[in-house]
Amino acid sequence: MxxxxxxxxxxxxxxTQKEKQxxxxxxxxLSVEKGDIYGIVGYSGAGKSTLVRVINLLQKPTSGRVEVNGEVLFEKNSADEKIISAKKLRARRRKIGMIFQHFNLLNEQTVIQNVAFALKHSNLKxxxxxxxxxxxLDLVGLSExxxxxPTQLSGGQQQRVAIARALANDPDILISDEGTSALDPKNTIQILDLLQKINKELGLTVVLITHEMDAVKRxxxxxxxxxxxxxxxxxxxxxxxxNAKEKLTREFLGGGSTKAIATLKEYELGKLADDERLVQLIYMGSKVSEPILVKLYRDFNVEANIIYSNIEVLGKTPIGTLFVILKGTEDNRKKALDYLEKQEVIIKNIEEHEVQKNG
Known part of the structure; x- marks a missing residue:
């Protein structure tokens, strides 16, 4: 459960900002389960960071309910407001680690002193x-x-120090607010892999705030x-x-559907013959490497003209997307699609009005 x-x-x-509400x-x-790596994405100004600051009440809500690890920290409906005491809130905040785009390290202190700084109010000697x-520091790969x-470190190394500091009080939750936005692609991947390692090894719940969809996909x-x-x-x-429903989601997902729709518009769907049908095929895991389209021609006499193809890796799962025009008799196309469904391939019919709507 x-x-x-x-x-x-x-x-x-x-x-209120500049006399404007x-x-x-x-x-x-929103519900985030223990052990999740939960990505919250959106463009700048979407409200991502404000929402996340609500979790530890760095941003007090105007109304609503905030519950963390089964404990209600804040609740307000109409004029009735309940909020956890300041003393308890300080203790709860120590169990919610945070890292940011800017590392906020103390440049006049050493790396180990920066991490130790987070423990100055602990009971440890x-x-x-x-x-x-x-x-x-061993955990984040910076023991040496x-x-x-901090000024002697690369950006990726500084973020590792920030992560070590965020883990100092043994948090249950780690929030990354645009934690990779200031890093180059190589360091971004390394930090994301570190967050995944921490999630697995320490059992932390990770909330990933980002405008970079590739980070969420990873x-x-x-x-x-x-x-x-x-x-x-x-x-x-x-x-x-x-199966993204919203246009903005498809924009964030990038490459796949957005480029495909552009290609489809160039193709002009009105040119499809009576024995042609346009479909999107989505397949995953080991199916990515199988010669699916070859089998359609060999076994069902259905030609497949590829309009667009792409492979993404979500976590550790490869996902293949194909936009193809299937050419053959109606009966043969049906048999071919029945075969694909049995192979657990997701099939979506693409009609002309959908291209116009999504373009």
Missing amino acids: SVEAIRLEKVNVTF VNAVKDVT EKNITIKAQKL KADAY IANKIAVMEDGQIIERGDLISIFT
């Missing part, structure tokens, strides 16, 4: 603080940099898409990837 690490119910955040988060309900800080200063198991303060689409990553 799944257990919720985070539960937000009907959360609203409204504030801004509705940054609008009636958001100074010797044990140093031991724990060193173990955290303990006595270096490590997240669930995703929510935000626009204008609202969640417009959510679900497990593979389901969203294979």
